[in-house]
Amino acid sequence: MVSNDRTDPTSKEERADTLFSRQKDAIEKWQADGRKKYFLFDFDGTLRSRTTNTIPASTLDALDRLRNNGHFVGLATGRLQVDAAKLVNPIGIHSMVADGGNSITVDDKVIWMETMPMDDVRDLLHRLNRKHIPWGIVTKNESIRYSDTQEFIDLVPPSYMDSRLVDHIDIDSLDCVYKVFIPIPRGQEETIPIAPVTWARYSDTYAICEPIDKSRGIRKLIDLMHADLSDVVVFGDGKNDLSMFDGPWCSVAMGNAIPALKEKASLITTSVDNDGIANALGALGYLDSKQ
Numbered sequence: 001m002v003s004n005d006r007t008d009p010t011s012k013e014e015r016a017d018t019l020f021s022r023q024k025d026a027i028e029k030w031q032a033d034g035r036k037k038y039f040l041f042d043f044d045g046t047l048r049s050r051t052t053n054t055i056p057a058s059t060l061d062a063l064d065r066l067r068n069n070g071h072f073v074g075l076a077t078g079r080l081q082v083d084a085a086k087l088v089n090p091i092g093i094h095s096m097v098a099d100g101g102n103s104i105t106v107d108d109k110v111i112w113m114e115t116m117p118m119d120d121v122r123d124l125l126h127r128l129n130r131k132h133i134p135w136g137i138v139t140k141n142e143s144i145r146y147s148d149t150q151e152f153i154d155l156v157p158p159s160y161m162d163s164r165l166v167d168h169i170d171i172d173s174l175d176c177v178y179k180v181f182i183p184i185p186r187g188q189e190e191t192i193p194i195a196p197v198t199w200a201r202y203s204d205t206y207a208i209c210e211p212i213d214k215s216r217g218i219r220k221l222i223d224l225m226h227a228d229l230s231d232v233v234v235f236g237d238g239k240n241d242l243s244m245f246d247g248p249w250c251s252v253a254m255g256n257a258i259p260a261l262k263e264k265a266s267l268i269t270t271s272v273d274n275d276g277i278a279n280a281l282g283a284l285g286y287l288d289s290k291q
Contacts, residue, residue: 016279030250032285040076045237058278100211115176125171138179155183180209214244
């Protein structure tokens with residue numbers, strides 16, 4: 001499972017030049033080498049600030065400069081593909097690994113999208129019913145979660161997804177589920193139990209069952225691109241980014257990242273609120289012309 005525990009940036013954050021001066025070996029190892037790179041960014045806490053709910057101007061400028069220098073710029077997110085596209089299409093990102101590694105989009109075309117393991121999901125939903133715990137599911141690539149209990153509608157507040165009440169959901173006939181929403185208090189997840197279905201916690205109100213292996217999608221994307229995994233550069237901040245820091249590529253942790261991610265990172269930059277993406281790309285030489 002993953003949670004939304006993160007380290008918040010503070011006014012005492014280390015200056016970029018001081019931070020990078022202690023990482024000279026890493027910067028030299030991952031310095032721009034003239035080859036086309038495949039940059040994949042997490043969204044919340046990486047591209048977009050959690051404190052201002054905006055994408056810093058320095059980040060937008062850095063993404064434009066990467067594209068102008070011929071690099072691939074994409075998203076790597078746990079969000080549903082259609083939801084992710086709405087967020088990043090306006091800033092010029094049209095390719096992504098979404099659904100926690102279970103979908104690939106290239107130039108606005110969904111190339112591959114896979115359901116969660118259905119045997120495990122059906123078993124989970126039956127367990128929830130036996131324990132009289134309401135649930136909602138996302139069965140299509142649309143921002144709608146379906147439930148056959150009014151209790152779920154009452155317990156899960158409106159968010160980026162609409163909730164729709166239906167008469168009945170036949171669990172055993174389900175053949176595609178992308179996410180499961182379970183309104184249970186934090187800390188009670190193991191009493192169900194949810195495992196072996198993977199899950200995340202971004203809210204005190206509910207847990208979300210979803211894929212959490214972004215590296216799987218990244219590998220598939222790079223294979224489709226006929227590119228080399230060593231030419232990948234990823235940026236992240238949270239627990240659902242841990243898997244994508246396992247690859248044979250450059251992984252950059254934001255200054256506001258959780259400690260476990262920083263421990264796995266090739267390089268640690270400043271926080272999203274202190275120009276972390278632009279600072280890292282600048283230090284690595286990717287914002288120079290034709291790099």
